[in-house]
Amino acid sequence: MMIQSSISYSNPILPGFYPDPSITRAGDDFYLVCSSFEYFPGVPIFHSRDLIHWTQIGHVLDRMSQLDIRGCKSSGGIFAPTIRYYDGMFYMITTDVGGRGNFYVTAADPAGPWSDPISIPYGGIDPSLMFDDDGRVYVTTQQGADYDSHAIQYEIDVATGEALTEPVVIWTGDGGPWTEGPHLYKINGIYYIMTASGGTAKEHREIIGRSSSPYGPFERLPHPILTHKDTESPIQYLGHADLIEDNNGDWWAVFLGVRLVDSKYTVLGRETFLAPVSWSEDGWPMIDNNEDTVGLEMKVPRVPGSSPKPADSGRYEFDDDTLPFSLTFLRNPAEGSWSLGERPGWLSLRGQPASLNDIGQVAFIGRRQQHVKEEWSTLLELTSTQASEEAGLCVRLDEKAHYAIGLGQHEGQRVIAAYLTVKGKTEIAASIPTTAEKVYLKIQADIAKYSLLYSLDGQEWHELAVGAAYPLSPQAMEGNGFTGVVIGMYATGHGEIAREQAYFDWFDYRIGGSS
Incomplete structure (x- = not known):
């Protein structure tokens, strides 16, 4: 039998807006979660056996009692979850920024259902859990801001969330801003504290310290274990990592990064990458300190198992009574704002008072953009003649940056109209009168631009408007933008609940496009 000398895989392992990854293992199975911010359900969860190919198995926070983000601003909501498996139970701990703060939920099955939240008392953002050999459970979390941010730690009763000790500062980082995303590990009897530093942009890096005690003092490795800030690599902003040991004794890291266009921007947001971890002779884990070993194409000696490769292209037919896990709402959907049963085989959206320009419960269901060259299309039926009612297809970064085409x-x-919203200002880029109640709509992404198209027969397409990609990138935003582009179907009543519903027969996504 021929033995394979190496295995190749592509980064990112989760393309598109899937930042702040955290990973755990239960036997041969790996589970990974990511931040979800203003999108609902919260915290997508994935399963794999080879660490390369991931299948979404649900969301951790899928009901209002767990997550109420109806008034959440963009790039607010759920920050940086951590997932851990201990003694037959899964734990996910995170922060609802502007909401309940730090909390965790539990599940016997990672596909759910997960418990209602258990709040914990201390910390800012990015909490993590560590289960020690002696039964103690530590919460390690970020506190402070910018150059004053640091990691604090305390013990809890994991059954109740009650703090058993007062929080103490255990880690102040490497002198850079935003010491965040802390994780505490115990490896071969040594405690390691690992955090990001430098902010989640060009100075982003992962740093590490070690100690014989979970509270330190920690000896800091003088240089990052992961960064690309001094390279010309097509992958930048590396950091916010989590470590995992597989069933072969090999170590790996998952972490966020971005693929920049012209070294300047990305509409895809921060994505999840994978790399092997090597251990130095003196006991430090290393990933890539400006050595450019993390690439778009990787080779490793082996992986722990095998998993099916997910499809890059497909079509949602809306024939089932539940939405696919890869589709997401913008905040908690309003009651009665969507249905798969109103007309079998169609998704119905009832426009709400909130429009795409508003912070509120917008009738919107979308999918993360995962490739710079991609297209999305749908067949829309809207019979309403009310002046305020509108529905269509939208490519969205946030309230102030989105493009849409619709009826x-x-x-x-x-009319069939194309709308371009840049820096909070919406303009009708083009419109044509029509008597049609059904129209095919398409948005094409081609690295530097988005094209908005329509068709009356599904065969002959007409370009109505074009918008540049850069204005829909986090790099074009004022202040911090933590998400990437999401493309989806929308409806709005522009200040009131729509009298009639919009119907979508299918939603198609194609890598590279088909026309």
């Missing part, structure tokens, strides 16, 4: 009314006339 609506303009100056008393039914």
Whole structure:
């Protein structure tokens, strides 16, 4: 039998807006979670046996009693979850920024259901759990801001969330801003504290310390264990890592990074990458300290198992009574704002008072953009003649940056219109009058631009408008933007609940496009 000398895989392992990864293992099975911010359900969870190919098995926070983000601003909501498996139980700990703060939930089955939240008392963002050999359970979490941020730690009763000790500062980082995303590990009897530093942009890096005690003092490795800040690599902003040992005794790291266009911007947001971890002779884990060993194409001696490769292209037919896990709402959906049963085989959206420009419960269901060249299309039926009612297809970064094409009314006339919203200002880029109640809509992404197209027969397509990609990147935002582009179907009543529903027959996504 021929023995394979190496295995190749592609990074990122989760392309598109899947940042702040955390990973755990239960036997031969690996589970990974990511931040979800203003999107609902919260905290997508994935399963794999080879660490390379991941299948989404659900969301951790899938009901209002766990997550109420109805008024959440963009890039707020759920920050940096950590997932851990201990003694037959899964734990996910995270922060609802602007909401309940730090909390955790539990499940016997990672596919759910997960418990209602158990709140914990201390810390800022990015809490993590560590289960020690002696039964103690530590919460390690970020506190403070910018150059004053640091990691604190305390013990809890994991059954109740009650703090058993007062929090103490255990780690102040390497002198850079935003010491965050802390994880405490115990490896071969040594405690390691690992955090990100430098902020989640060009100075991003992962740093580490070690000690014989979980509270330190920690000896800090003088240099990062992961960064690309001094390289010309197509992958930048590396950091916010989590370590895992597989069933072969090999160590790995999952972490976020971005693939920049022209070394300047990305509409895809921060993505999840995978790399092997090597251990130095003196006991430090190393990933890539500006050595460019983390690449888009990787080779490793072996992986722990095998998993099916997910499809890059496909179509949602809306024939089932539940939405696929890869689709997401913008905040908690309003009651009655969507249905798969109103018309079998169609998704119905009832426009809400909130529009794409508003912070509120927008009728929107979308999918993360995962490739710079991709296209999405749908067949929309909207019979309403109300002046305020509109529905269509949208490519969205946030309230102030999105492009849309759809059916609506303009100056008393039914139109197919394209809308470009940049820095909070919306313009009708183009419109044509129509009597059609059904229209095919398409958005094409081609590295530097988005094209908005329509068709009356599904065969002959017409470009209505074009918008540049850069304005929909986090790098174009004022302040911090933590998400990437999500493309989806929307409806709005522009200030009131729509009288009639919009119906979508299918939603198609194609890597590279088909026309």
